[in-house]
Amino acid sequence: MTENSEKKRPETIITSHVNSDFDSVASMLAAQKLYTDSVVIFPGSQEKNIRDFFISSMSYLFNMAPPENIDFSSVTTLVLVDTRQKKRIPAVADLLNRNDVEIHIYDHHPRQSLSLHQLAEKKQIEETKHKNGSNFQKEDVETNQNKLLEKKQEKDNKLQNNNNFQQEEIEGSFELCDSTGATVTILTKLLRKKNIAITPEEATVMALGIYEDTGSFTYTSTTEDDFREAAFLLSCGASISTISDLISKEIKSDQITWLNALLNEITCHRINGYDIHLSTISSPTYVQDLAAIVQKLMKIEELDVFFAVVLMENKISIVARSRIEEADVGQILSFLNGGGHPYAASATITDKTLAQVEQELLDSIEKTVHGREIVLELMSSPPIIIDSMMTCKKASRVMTRYNINSLLLSEDNRNNVTGFITRQIIEKAIYHKLDHLPVKEYMNTDFAVISTDARIPEIQNKIIEGKQRILPVMRDNEVIGVITRTDLLNFLVSDDKKKQASAPGMARAVKHAKKRNILPFINERLSPDIIELLRDIGRAGDEMGLDLFVVGGFVRDLMLYRKSDDIDIVVEGDGIAFAKHLAVMKQGRCNTHREFCTAVVILPCGFKIDVASSRLEYYKAPAALPTVEMSSIKLDLFRRDFTINTLAIRLNQEGFGTLIDFFGGQRDIKDKSIRIIHNLSFVEDPTRVFRAIKFANRFNFTIGKLTSNLIKNAIRIDFFKNLSGLRVFSELKQILEEENPISAIELLNEYHLDKVIHPGLILDSSVISLMESVKKALAWHDLLYLDIQYARWAVYFMVMIRRCPVKVIDEICNKFRLPPRQKNMVLRDRIRADDRLYLLEKSLPCKNSGLYHILSIFKTEQILYMIATAKKEEARKAISFYYTQLKDVTPLIRGKDLLTMGIKPGPAYRDIMQKVLDARLDGLVDTLEDELEYVNMINQNRYPH
Template sequence: MQIITTHLNADFDALASCMAAKKLYPEAVVVLPGSMEKKVKLFFESFKPFEVKKLKEIDLDEVKTLIIVDTRSRQRIGEVAQLLKKPIKVHLYDHHPKGEDDIKADFEITEQIGALASLFTEIFRKKNITITPLEATLMCLGIYEETGYLLFPSTTERDVLAVAYLLKKGANLNIVSQFLKEELSRQEVSLLNELLNSLQEHLINGIRINIGHAVKEEPQDISHIAHKVMDIVDTDALFLLIEMEDKILIIGRSNTPQVDVGLILSEFGGGGHWAAGSATLKEQPVNLLIDELVKVIKQNIKPEKVARDLMTTPVISIQWDKPIKEVEKIMTKYGINAMPVIKDNKYIGIITRGVVEKAIFHGLKQSRVGDFATTDAYTAEEDTPIWEIEKNMVELNQRFVPILKDDEVVGVITRTDILRNLYEELIKKLKISQPAETEESKKNVAKLIKEFFSQEIYEILITAGKLAEEMGYGAYLVGGSVRDLLMRRPSPDIDIVVEGDGIAFANELAKKIDGKVTPHPRFATAKILKEIKKNGEIQSFHIDIATARTEYYESPASLPKVETSSIKKDLYRRDFTINALAVKLNLKDFGLLIDFFGGQRDIKEKKIKVLHNLSFVEDPTRAIRAIRFSEKLEFKISKHTENLIKLAVKMNIFEKLKGPRLYEEIILLLKETLPHQSIKRLADYGLLRVFHPSLDEKKLLSDLAKAYETVQGIEILFLREKYRKELIYLMVILWNLKENERHEFLQKICVPENIKKEVIENISLAEKALQNLPSEEFPAEIYKLLNNLNLETIILMMIYAKEQQKKAISLYLTKLKEIKPLLRGEDLKNLGIPPGPAYKKIFDEILKEKLHGSLLSKEEEIEFAKKFVK
């Protein structure tokens, strides 16, 4: 015999789940351990969806299987629990979190979802089980009641999809509305007022808990009263204690997973899930019960975030005996407005920019910083709850809080950190939905990582996260790969930043993934080469590992000075907001998206925006990068960023550029975008003249457009070989310049010497070849002229060739280029021809004949060789 049961005082979700279980176990008998809620009983008596028996009607010795739905608590199934002492099989279906008195089952399906009826609906769809409109209506009742019409925070996407499916199957929303309507009687209105007047708020670890108490003479379902109170009162969680005859009913509701109502009420013999629950106790003094309830709540509510989670580390600090003028210099260099003052590595106070500037104004720049430090400022420890820090910062009007450990500064929290945290909490609390494409509401992209990275890369990122935990580091996926991930684009770049020793981390990671490390100690970076076998071929890719760094520029356009820092400072040194994103890899927070500067918003709005106003002054090459990203991603450069580019040009910042950065950016621009459009953008900002004043914008843009069309046509029709199209476009830019101007241009953009030599030679060869190129009637001469030129040079010729010359080049690329003698030296040897200079002469003559359309087979070549030798 099989029995289906549920929890005491069955609600609609319990009743629907019993009905659903009955469809999965047709031979089973439904036995309720107690009564139903009033409106549930009314529905059951009105529609009789299935038969229910009492426990006393069952021969317990005949029971072989017990199917329990909508609870896993032994205490909540009443007298049915005695069956658990017998040697029977237990099947369990539930959506509540685990507890200490959980029933051990032989088979179970338990998932945290808004309503168990939703889980059964998914099972019906999967197994293709037919349901009637009445059954669909009961399932809908269960889902709507349990999720508060899909408005409770515990509601999931699966609940919504389940309702949609049930509506397709004929669920009647008129019936649902009729039985879930919550019109209050006069007695219920009186009870509501009594509860509202009795409410007392308790602030526990920054969470607002309201506890109310009332007396009700007649036992009755009052869960809907709790919903009314929650609608009226602005609170994070609510507990109502209702005295009824000889018992006390506790009803709990929560708006935040930090307050797990089911877990808290399980301490009183009740249960539920994090958003809702209840417990029934024997009569006792209410005041003592409230005290015990508050005590249990305190034990179960831990701060969601502590200082350690928000603080920036390492910290830039200043020795107490340094002069004020040095503090001002450091603050300007690192772009900070406050810093801790230390003495013998121990914290003694805070100095702010406002104090420093006033001291300098009063002629005190040589005074010791310790004399002007605020020594009574509020400080916190690593485990201090964020809500406590926030409260003190507001009350004390303090914008900067040092985090101490044994009197040493281990981190700092700023007003910006607190504001960002408050914003994220507001998003979470109000369930503000963001576009699914960016997953902003969840701030976690673990699913995207698994979906858009290869299995090999995904496993490496998991391994990196585990290693970071072992080494006590923070590890982050950063930069373009995160941007591309949010845009649903596969990315070839894997860049990991480590809050710790990046080279040590790279060495350990390489051991775990069987890769080869190339360290760069000067920059605290390393590159791992990893080879994998795929489709029978060996493929390789690189993983760049870097220590989290901050940087400052000693003068405009100079190379930056780099120092170890935090992930926040590391992201701040980057070019644009869309590239200043990170994803945490540590397993505890794997997939957590870090966005300090609004990169997600700018990706959504397709906008290129710098992080700060001196960005182009510090690194002018970012202007070219802005155009590259704008063209490549089809994003718009923000108006403010455009103004900053024009300002950098006006200030002649580009004149101070040194090193290969400019060349690298121009090559990437030509390689990754439509060259004529990108160069047009450079010209619009006045950047083209910066490279060389003799460049003719109109002629150049026309040539580049022609070059792009030529390259596209050749790729489609002729070429399978790889070539550097970016070098072709660079040569087009130089084509109309004089010899000395070409050298000046290449010198200006800091082209490496080997590339410079190659480009100049290629242009010269192309010019000469075009002067001597015969028509297509002379294939041997065409072959002889072009065969010793590289592809880039030949394609450059095609761009500037006349119509007849283009035909000759096309003939070479499509036919002549691939013509070779079929005969080999071994064949000539077999003909009795001794090895020597004659071989080359024979092969040259054979090639000449083949170029004219003769000698179509190897046999013909052999005969020709014999005659030629004679």
């Protein structure tokens, strides 16, 4: 028998990359079920647990053969799973050059491509090479020219070598690729659609591939499909216990040594605005499960990007992990003939030193990591620019108003910035009594600017090296924003996740926003009608070229699983113009308020949408009403009261459902904490103190320690003295309208805010205890399902002031500017209610008519007040009986009936009606006939015809 006749002659071969992981093994198994009569070439693995499991448990599932036992001349189809790179499939490399072989590729790794920066560099080098080459042919080149050419050639060769992966990527005649967490997810989905049966053993192997490559569904690359197909495999009988035994990789004692070695050698490289961590170590022996050690290190140190470069025996292994999409480790290691996906990758390198590999890796990172649009993140916009002829005194006021330390100056318009001036210069000018002179006299005219595509090194150089406190950002010859020294410093220390900015002022407004897509969240919690309305709003914004956000309470309540019908839209631009456009689009109406740059769109169904231009508010004095100016979404959110109210969701079609968080609102919602945005918040608007208490009560949150201290500070310094009583009453009324305001009232007492309302207000434990009775009375009333509107706040308020002298109550009412009707309700009518309650508790009437006459003069608020404050249960029951059984009793007889009976109209009618009502209340009459007979009896005894 010849050698050739002993070999297998398959038409289809299935294989994957060298150093296989569970995903590639699982994918080969799944592909084998799709391609019957195929032969699998197992490329081998360095991971011990994979090798052991494959040899001892899985080999029988495969129709497998080593390359030396295959006659490749019969092969017509090559199936590649979990890879598309030539250098990672050496066993079948010869098949790639044959035109008679179809190549089918199943992969979850994205195709690699050169960045624009790399393409431009390559083009520049090629042009230089061509120019130098032609000169070389025409001239007798001197030694220095040869050196220049060699240098350019070396750079060109380096770029070419680094980019060889592009030429090494295989083009398939059929490709099924998707950005899933694992390749086997793609193949399992196909098996399910084709109704191909999967045994429990096969399901276990395939599920193992999904679990490993998604980090048990914790990696950023995990997709919805990974969850779905894993669930399908479990339904096929996949063994979770087997998967758990293989996936949970506990660090062994010998591996702890290597973990410590990696930890000790960590270095941080700041590249294009990101912290890239790298450890380089060497080992005389092979390090088992290096990937597991790297994963453990990532968790310990909370790193975003990490590369472990390990010299083992005569090879260098690189294992990379990334949690951010900007650092695609798969693409980075492709330059070093490695591979993987954006969040996990590896490479093996021979014939190079550690120093060489480390430098090449850093070069690859530098070229591959996509730099953020740092400038747009850092800058404050719109810029505050003043006329250079403004006096130093007025300029100082502008700085104080906006809480900034530098100002741009212009002579004619915002585009022609002529210089800048700092607070220090202004203060010195004022100190020297030069406050009347224009700032032009002392401005700094030697300044640099940057474009929107500038990187951190350039920004650092111009601000720090150039000692420039404020850096204008230019786009199309227009200043669109500024970056300050504080902005830069905040960015440079942002890697310390435990630090929180504590200084007040605008610096907090330019912290980097945390962004994440919460569209699934939106689809789960909002009704289809609201979602479609939000999408329509976004489309309307796109039509006008405006950026739109839904903000504030709507987003907060969405995150808290609370229903909210108030939609507040912020427009980066002309909000009024947008509101008018939206009203036309939705066939609604629009009411505008130009003074505050706001509008209300009223839809045909009556639903209201509040629209505002993004705006900045500043306060001319503590407790004053704010002055409004146009601004950006960052500064618009900065003007708000608490971090939990600063969340925004983008509504434009591009990025719809993206949550934007500049100030840690998500964190504070999770921590159940009320925190202000900057330390002067209560100075600018003391009513925020009441709002802090309201939100803490409503959501069962606690008030943060710093915020609590600042509340006490505001009360101690008495920033409330300039606050109008009307504004205090508005906030207090909102608190009392809450479903259960008692804990809020306790906080009012704890912070001594009762004295802000009035020094004579008595809000002690006995009053707060009565509030519980009010709560029960209101709950009792609401359970009656009566369609009666009443003022909840008034019932609590009457209890709150019941121990105060009449004079104090009168002063409180006047301070709050209560309308006469409300003042009478809480003062005159409340006193009468106390008097009548005293009578009832002393002696209850014998008849219903007597009870009715005592209580009928009161409205619902006083009735509930009396129920809440009654000391005797008999009196409380009598009042409840009146409200539910007697209050709405009326006679059936009418004036025309009396006229028919021959009774002349006059005062007698009222007396008769009252007697009939008393008879009905006391059960003496029931029907209209009873009432007519009763009137006849009265008429015979007292009234002549």
